[in-house]
Amino acid sequence: MESRSKLKLGLAGLLMAVAVGLSLHHFFSGESVPDIEETKTVWYCTDCDKSFELSGRQSSTMVSKQPAENRESDAGQPTPHRAGGRFVELARCPGCNEQSGVRARRCHDCETCFRARTEAGAITVCPKCRWNPVTDKKADEE
Ligand SMILES: [Zn+2]
Ligand SMILES: [Zn+2]
Secondary structure (H helix, E strand, O other): OHHHHHHHHHHHHHHHHHHHHHHHHHHHHOOOOOOOHHHOEEEEEOOOOEEEEEOHHHHHHHEEEEEOOOOHHHOOOOOOOOOOOOEEEEEOOOOOOOOOEEEEEEOOOOOOEEEOEOOOOOEOOOOOOOEEOOOOEEHHHO
16 A cells, blocks of 8 residues: 555656646747737837837737838938938837837836937936936936
8 A cells, every 4th residue: 555655656746747847848948929018018109209008919010110211201301320220110109190109118216118219329218217227227326
């Protein structure tokens, strides 16, 4: 009897190890991005001056990549410090339905959403508390 229950225990342990191994394998090899909170991206509409969020699934249909140099809206307008060959990602704004959403960032400090870069491509700090995403500190504290 005793050896039987030991065998059972051993089997259970083996099954457990296999299960853990499988889930670990799944965890490390998982390439598809699930449509959950973590895949949300923040955008800022330059027309509405408002930020909005897109889930991973939404951003695959709402976001388009455009060459930074040939944007129609830029035609005839001088844009300072335009980086050559750079692509900009623009998201369709749910508010005005225009492709005017630029990449935004959520402040780690006060949770304000603000555009990640200026028109010229410079990193922006939080307009409210001056949190700097590069140093993860407030600009005033540097
Ligand atoms: Zn808008
Ligand atoms: Zn802030």
